[in-house]
Amino acid sequence: MTRLNKTHDPARTSWVTSANKADTDFPIQNLPYGVFSISDGPRRIGVAIGDRILDLTALEEAGKLTPGGAEKVFADGVLNPLMALAQDVWSSTRAAIADLLDADTGDRSLPLVAQAEATLHLPIFVRSFTDFYASREHATNVGTMFRDPDNALMPNWLHIPIGYNGRASTVVASGTPIHRPNGQLKRPDDAAPRFAPCQKLDIELELGAIVGTGNVMGRPVTAAQAYDNIFGYVLLNDWSARDIQVWEYQPLGPFQSKAFASTISPWVVTREALEPFRTPAPDRIKPLLPYLQEDTPNNFDIHMEVSLAPEGKSATTICKTNYKHMYYSSAVQLVHHASSGCAMETGDILGSGTISGPTKDSFGSMLELSWNGRDPIEVDGGTRTFLEDRDTITITGWCEGAYRIGFGNCEGRILPAVDFGG
């Protein structure tokens, strides 16, 4: 069951001609939101269209766009005021923007900016960041490596969307350099831990679901509501320090091993833009409890890739996978998250968990790709087990059908660790 409307019409084209190319991430059927600035000017809200950005802040100031009749929705340099509006307003705003950009009905005088001239910023104020663990293949791989190959999945995994609270303060926009973190490291044979730069710096390829509509504390959310409460999606790299993690995580879970940075792509692709690409979750190995059962297909068919470029070298694709493999959809994750009475809020990010597929080239972390260092990964000019300083990681993702819905790039480059003695 998908809910298609005129904004999904594949025959539609834009007067912004770069949006009509077959390989663009941003045709008129996409219309993702972002935050940009030009030459150190103030932050403005925009929609990506082809290789341009439509300046919604200017449109609002000119009275040409008033989402749901609200004022100053695009005035604060962050998407939260739009996300806090009701989902019918998200839908009518999307339809209005599509009409303005339509090749037949559009307004060719609208303010456009070249993406190449804009700086893209963190698009949302991240209220809270929750990270899940929803790929059965990833959880099985990790359990096989670190626990028991014969009982790789924890007993709870097939019943609960396992997740933990992450750190909102260090979610950053694509392009932000990432310092290699320091932390406590202890190998099994070491007598005591030492404080040193991480030696097993890793990526986690994820999709981030951004909550638009929250719930009141104490009031749960159903699966049908949850799907509609999600405003949109971004690519997410949950940088991870495996050696810090293995020493710190018992018994309360990952902490500083994940706290130093998480990178998201700059364009928020709306849930509505993904409607044509809905797919059902994989078959259930054990039945889920009724509160977690979905009546609709809440996964999406999103192809995702990771590339690694050493300094001065070419990028090598090290992973190709698809979000559709995830055992728990973001809607089901949201239901579980609110089931205790937890209040979900506008601007919350729900990380999907590392997206690993069934084949070795589809694993979403270097931990899995190199099997914890056993199998080096070939890259331009050498090999990798984990990240080295000045490596650049780029995640891309897109849906492919009658048109392509792309997410843009989610990129980060590793800088050396900061000297803590200073």
Add this chain to the structure above:
Amino acid sequence: MTRLNKTHDPARTSWVTSANKADTDFPIQNLPYGVFSISDGPRRIGVAIGDRILDLTALEEAGKLTPGGAEKVFADGVLNPLMALAQDVWSSTRAAIADLLDADTGDRSLPLVAQAEATLHLPIFVRSFTDFYASREHATNVGTMFRDPDNALMPNWLHIPIGYNGRASTVVASGTPIHRPNGQLKRPDDAAPRFAPCQKLDIELELGAIVGTGNVMGRPVTAAQAYDNIFGYVLLNDWSARDIQVWEYQPLGPFQSKAFASTISPWVVTREALEPFRTPAPDRIKPLLPYLQEDTPNNFDIHMEVSLAPEGKSATTICKTNYKHMYYSSAVQLVHHASSGCAMETGDILGSGTISGPTKDSFGSMLELSWNGRDPIEVDGGTRTFLEDRDTITITGWCEGAYRIGFGNCEGRILPAVDFGG
């Protein structure tokens, strides 16, 4: 090494005579900040003095108080704008308020409100909530019950201030009723989990440190800086669903078992008010790594008590303990939290972890007091192992010396679980 000044002078009295009583929580040496309203009016910033509140919002509007020369510090109904100022401004503002309330130098025309007529609100916007696990006695008790009595402390515990990210959206003010959470429960012999109201609803007696001054992502904080970055402290009850926790927490830590509510006391006692009560941390069983070593005594001698009142019955004190027992101070917790490069922000709360002392009557959770249900706790009209519906829990805390620095009450009453089917 304590840093005392005129605001700590025990000889000082106030023209607000209720502040001069020996048993008041709020003498002129305390001056905790809170947020209040009168008869559904707007939220205002106040300072508790005796049984009154000094209305700082009114003082600012009248031009009688201008922290550091900044404008509209007390205009937003939340303490974050004050906390975001530098610590020398916190100190000069405290000194100015003390002068205004002084029996000799004060201004008796200032706007006072009776605490009995005011509604107290959540005093801060909670940016992020981190919960630690810093009582050796608590960690030992839990490890003894659930893991191995002979190796109750995890190997990392004596080296790392173990903590995890909690949920900021459900930190609530004292007096907010708490619904018993629903969640997945599975006893060891059950074939599958069920979704039902928590049967082991518990408290965790904690102290919450509130971060005033943050750090830039990637830039660590030293122990000396960390102490000064903390604006103040509140009492904290980290409500916990033990049966949800035991089924969900492997391998990523507590999630919905802690997400439904955490209650804090309404008055933020400033770090400066606690200066006379500084104490050193307990002796180190193993030396800490250099980055975690403190040159100053960063614990505090704070007596704390928990009472339980069944509906219509008297309150019984079920725990008496002291914050001074904590193995890791909040300053050291903050150092560790930022050591990976994690950005700490104004409004972050660092929960101390459950404060359990060495004796059975000093344990800070019902899990420990009842030894996971084995030893029922006597209360008025019956016994308890965990909380029943309509029980009220009240935490109090105070420092006692030449005067008393009190925190007020941190209270919550349990309501029945919400019917999820609705």
